[in-house]
Amino acid sequence: MLGYALRRVLSAIPIALIAVTVCFFILRLAPGGPFDGERALPPTVLANLRAHYNLDQPLINQYFIYLWRLLHGDLGPSMVIDGFNVSQLIRIGFPFTLTVALTAFVIATAIGVVAGMIAAVNQNKWPDYVLVLVVMLGVVVPNFLMAAILQLWFGVYLGWLPAGGWVNGSILHLVLPVTVLAWPHAARISRLMRGSMIEVLGTNYVRTAKSKGLGQRLVLARHAIKPALLPVVSYLGPGLSYLLTGSLAVEQIFGLPGIGKYFVTAALNRDYGIVLGTTILYMFIILALNLLVDLLYAWLDPKVRYR
Amino acid sequence: MKQVLKVEDMSVTFALHESEVHAVREMNFALSEGETLAVVGESGSGKSQAFLAIMGLLAKNGRTGGRAMMGDVNLIGLAPKQLDVYRGKDIAMIFQDPMTSLNPTLRVKTQLAEVLVKHRGFDKGKAVKSAVEMLERVGIPEPAKRANAYPHELSGGMRQRVMIAMALLCQPKILIADEPTTALDVTVQAQMLDLFKTLTDDFGTSLVLITHDLGVVAGVADRMMVMYGGRAVEKGVTDDLFYDPRHPYTLGLLHSTPHIAKRAERLDPIQGLPPSLEHLPKGCSFNPRCAFAFDRCLNERPPLTETGNGREKACFYEGPMTYGKVA
Numbered sequence: 304m305l306g307y308a309l310r311r312v313l314s315a316i317p318i319a320l321i322a323v324t325v326c327f328f329i330l331r332l333a334p335g336g337p338f339d340g341e342r343a344l345p346p347t348v349l350a351n352l353r354a355h356y357n358l359d360q361p362l363i364n365q366y367f368i369y370l371w372r373l374l375h376g377d378l379g380p381s382m383v384i385d386g387f388n389v390s391q392l393i394r395i396g397f398p399f400t401l402t403v404a405l406t407a408f409v410i411a412t413a414i415g416v417v418a419g420m421i422a423a424v425n426q427n428k429w430p431d432y433v434l435v436l437v438v439m440l441g442v443v444v445p446n447f448l449m450a451a452i453l454q455l456w457f458g459v460y461l462g463w464l465p466a467g468g469w470v471n472g473s474i475l476h477l478v479l480p481v482t483v484l485a486w487p488h489a490a491r492i493s494r495l496m497r498g499s500m501i502e503v504l505g506t507n508y509v510r511t512a513k514s515k516g517l518g519q520r521l522v523l524a525r526h527a528i529k530p531a532l533l534p535v536v537s538y539l540g541p542g543l544s545y546l547l548t549g550s551l552a553v554e555q556i557f558g559l560p561g562i563g564k565y566f567v568t569a570a571l572n573r574d575y576g577i578v579l580g581t582t583i584l585y586m587f588i589i590l591a592l593n594l595l596v597d598l599l600y601a602w603l604d605p606k607v608r609y610r
Numbered sequence: 611m612k613q614v615l616k617v618e619d620m621s622v623t624f625a626l627h628e629s630e631v632h633a634v635r636e637m638n639f640a641l642s643e644g645e646t647l648a649v650v651g652e653s654g655s656g657k658s659q660a661f662l663a664i665m666g667l668l669a670k671n672g673r674t675g676g677r678a679m680m681g682d683v684n685l686i687g688l689a690p691k692q693l694d695v696y697r698g699k700d701i702a703m704i705f706q707d708p709m710t711s712l713n714p715t716l717r718v719k720t721q722l723a724e725v726l727v728k729h730r731g732f733d734k735g736k737a738v739k740s741a742v743e744m745l746e747r748v749g750i751p752e753p754a755k756r757a758n759a760y761p762h763e764l765s766g767g768m769r770q771r772v773m774i775a776m777a778l779l780c781q782p783k784i785l786i787a788d789e790p791t792t793a794l795d796v797t798v799q800a801q802m803l804d805l806f807k808t809l810t811d812d813f814g815t816s817l818v819l820i821t822h823d824l825g826v827v828a829g830v831a832d833r834m835m836v837m838y839g840g841r842a843v844e845k846g847v848t849d850d851l852f853y854d855p856r857h858p859y860t861l862g863l864l865h866s867t868p869h870i871a872k873r874a875e876r877l878d879p880i881q882g883l884p885p886s887l888e889h890l891p892k893g894c895s896f897n898p899r900c901a902f903a904f905d906r907c908l909n910e911r912p913p914l915t916e917t918g919n920g921r922e923k924a925c926f927y928e929g930p931m932t933y934g935k936v937a
Contacts, residue, residue, distance in 0.1 A: 507705060507707060507710040508710060508714070510705070510711070511773075512713065513667055514702065515697065515725050516693070519691075530715050603715065604714070605715060605760040605762070606762050
């Protein structure tokens with residue numbers, strides 16, 4: 304198991320390198336630059352700025368400079384937000400983003416698994432149909448529209464919840480953003496869970512469990528849930544990264560102080576440092592999540608125990 | 611002898627989109643204490659469904675009629691919760707495919723011990739200890755080690771032994787074995803049948819052996835019931851049916867079984883295919899494949915009637931049956 308984990312970590316290194324390279328060059332291929340404002344800067348100032356951020360050097364040199372700094376854990380400076388480097392901005396914004404995304408993740412996964420199970424056990428009865436409807440809404444309605452509807456309804460018409468903004472430590476301000484973020488995730492998880500649960504309930508070993516007179520609760524809890532969770536678990540890694548990235552947009556909509564605020568403006572302003580730094584951070588998170596999922600798999604399915 | 615199970619007028623039907631399929635009709639039999647009853651028939655004869663119905667394990671669209679009396683309890687029509695009092699304790703079942711019948715995500719000992727925890731109220735430690743003892747009894751070497759294994763770490767024969775151990779943990783009155791040897795190697799089959807014989811004798815358990823393999827029946831069963839198209843067509847003591855079959859279908863089955871001592875050039879299979887349960891032929895269900903069928907068989911269904919000596923058959927033909935004509 305330990306050897307397997309180690310091998311997986313090692314094999315992540317070339318993947319990371321490829322991802323960094325691709326991101327770096329794609330970003331540079333996009334037209335415009337960090338200093339293209341509405342009003343053109345004087346040529347001398349521009350030249351100084353470009354020299355300061357090494358933008359005057361050939362692209363390939365810039366790439367190796369960036370890579371060298373990255374190896375030393377330095378994500379470089381922000382080119383637009385004066386006086387901050389990327390690591391600082393991530394440290395300011397990312398904890399908030401992580402909190403929002405993880406909250407949504409935990410809530411959505413729990414709801415999704417339970418709802419999927421209920422639907423599977425009551426296949427083609429009313430709880431199943433209700434689930435299908437709720438799931439459809441979650442998957443079909445994009446998050447910016449869902450956010451607007453919920454803001455309007457609960458924030459403005461009913462006035463139950465704040466429509467946006469952030470007050471330190473206020474859970475109420477998080478209810479709507481987390482809901483918007485969690486809904487599609489819960490929807491997908493519940494669909495997966497329903498499908499795999501129905502499959503597992505039809506297996507011979509569940510029939511055996513029933514024949515032993517264990518009773519429905521034990522048959523479900525001990526014999527059906529674990530194997531039924533397998534496809535769900537393989538979705539959890541990509542699912543969480545979905546939430547982390549989705550959180551960027553949702554934060555922007557609700558005016559929350561996460562990293563989304565910096566990322567979205569940085570992307571519009573071609574702030575290479577922030578965009579690249581955030582992307583690399585996310586890449587590492589996704590790689591780590593996938594590794595975690597694979598290890599979790601081994602626990603759920605003894606046939607995939609790694610040597 | 612005391613009867614442990616008495617099935618009366620049992621039927622099993624499955625609702626399809628627009629029609630109904632009768633998988634089992636008018637089934638009647640009694641199982642005595644300690645006896646082994648073989649239920650024989652081709653695929654689709656309803657033999658498995660009949661016993662799944664008794665265990666309450668039919669697919670969702672299945673309906674069961676009639677009675678299956680275990681003592682004073684009618685197993686048919688019990689709610690799953692009430693049935694769980696008896697399932698696994700007084701009546702247990704072993705399935706055809708040991709590869710898929712054990713839960714791949716749970717250790718062998720967990721799957722065994724839970725039966726004792728549920729039905730005997732053992733605590734976990736005691737249940738595991740008893741489970742290991744039972745594994746030893748079914749001939750599993752190093753039972754304490756094997757108990758910690760996952761099913762995929764065991765061979766097919768071992769897994770079937772685990773299934774047998776699991777079914778016998780509570781020393782049930784009735785054990786239903788649905789094609790228990792079909793998925794196993796021939797050498798393992800013989801060991802498994804010996805094991806059945808020994809254990810059911812030791813525990814005084816009555817065994818229902820569902821099979822299409824007459825070789826299996828010959829060695830183990832006291833009585834047999836031959837099924838065709840969802841109905842019993844012949845019943846009696848195993849030896850009688852083997853040496854003096856009265857139903858052309860039984861005769862056909864016997865002749866389509868290879869014999870180890872006789873070197874036949876070719877086997878004589880029963881011609882044709884088993885009928886679709888949705889469209890059974892008019893009259894006797896077997897008449898399209900029967901060499902002895904006459905006009906009465908085409909219009910009228912022969913009832914199952916006693917022919918003396920505790921035998922029953924459902925056939926109008928009374929003349930001599932020599933083989934070769936069946937083909």
